[in-house]
Amino acid sequence: MAKSKIETDHGLNVRMFITGLMLVVLYLIITTLLIYAGLSMGLVLVIVVAMIFSQYYFSDKIAMFSMHAHEVSAQEEPRLHEIVDRLCLLANMPKPRVGVAEMDIPNAFATGRNPSHAVVCATRGIMNRLSDEELEAVLAHELSHVAHRDVAVMTIASGVGMLAGLVSRMAMWGAILGGGGGGRGNNNDNAAAMEMVVWLVSIVIYVVAYLLTMALSRYRELAADRSGAILIGKPSVLASALVHITGDMGRIPRTDLRKAESMNSFFFVPALAGGSAASLFSTHPSLEKRLDALQKLERELNG
């Protein structure tokens, strides 16, 4: 199969490699700890790996379900399909399935275990807010995630976090049960102290793994911004789309006041509870950083 034409950025590659390497080191530390703990963790481990794997394998279905998105045909959403068709031709990649989430929060996501099982999804809010050109830029960003196999990368990265969390929980149980059981004679005190240490260490590991995962995610976002902008050849359009959907402008709704009021069981004070939008962006770099990077790219492309 021909390789995707989306270009790479070497600086980002190096940083991602280092981040990935540190995650592997963490894997090693955790495996050692698991063996050291010496419990019948083999089975538990198999279960956890199976969970992580299924999270990866069914990523498209899970994401679609949690975003209340549904797949749409070319007849239902001709505009969206046309843009995706064009971008896939440009990038020389198989066309993913296309979905829409009926919510007013402007957002888009791409998921799926590999490019041929991918799905690209936009919310109704983002389609209402952006011009065709801006929507194309956002979808180019999402298709770059697919081309970069970001689901696989992020699943492996966050899997470490899950394993670390598991170790800490198991160790905590071990410490409690080991203290009260008394089945193993005078080995008991030692084992309990040992497991307390394991417990503390795995918490530290969990925090570090989490921070690394977030950092990795932010690098992947910048990489997708870059590839997406290069694909459509206009970084400034992606920048303008970002301005329109994040910050103040992203919070101004398209929902009709009259409809919103009737949904809120008729004219009482508690209006809509906002805020869920922010959490979706928390794994993303700040808007300024993304705009700076795009501006630099614009100069590179023109210079």
Place this chain on the structure above:
Amino acid sequence: MGLRDALFGRTKQVAPQLDNLFALPTAALTLQSELDLVSSGQAGLCFKAGSGETSIQTDADILQLLDFEAEKDSVHVTTDDLGFKWLVIDDPSVDGQVTKVHAANSSMVDHGLGPRLLCAVFGFVPATPPGEGSVRLVYLLKQGTFYPFAPTGPNQRDNELELRVKSFLGSDLPIEKDLSRWMALWNLPVR
């Protein structure tokens, strides 16, 4: 909402806030000097027509209840596509619009219809067309706050213009701070 109300599934109906309306004429001056926007000569009051109130079955009943005479006060009642009633006021001066909206509100409250009130809308258009595009100032009666609404199409609004209006009017008007409450009013019958 208190704990007891939550337990018993009651919600208190909120009385509309009318006082902040009188800040509008000053804001209208700012809109003209900063953004070249003048009143469109129309304002509207949007409310839900309830069932069961036999006294306000027809549009004429509503006008009578509110003590308006259609001809003399140049007001009329229309129903929009979502089934909400609009009292539309034609008055070239913002002061006159505010006075009439306030009077209509007060009589609605006096007749126990306060909870049905949704919002008041004041139209502003570019003084020298084509200009920037028109803006409606929406007054949320329950919150007592204003926000700008600048529709540019059937489902499109000009957020940049709205945020500019906010930055200029911030000191004149109590602008709704929670941007997620700046709900749209598509296809409204007020110019």
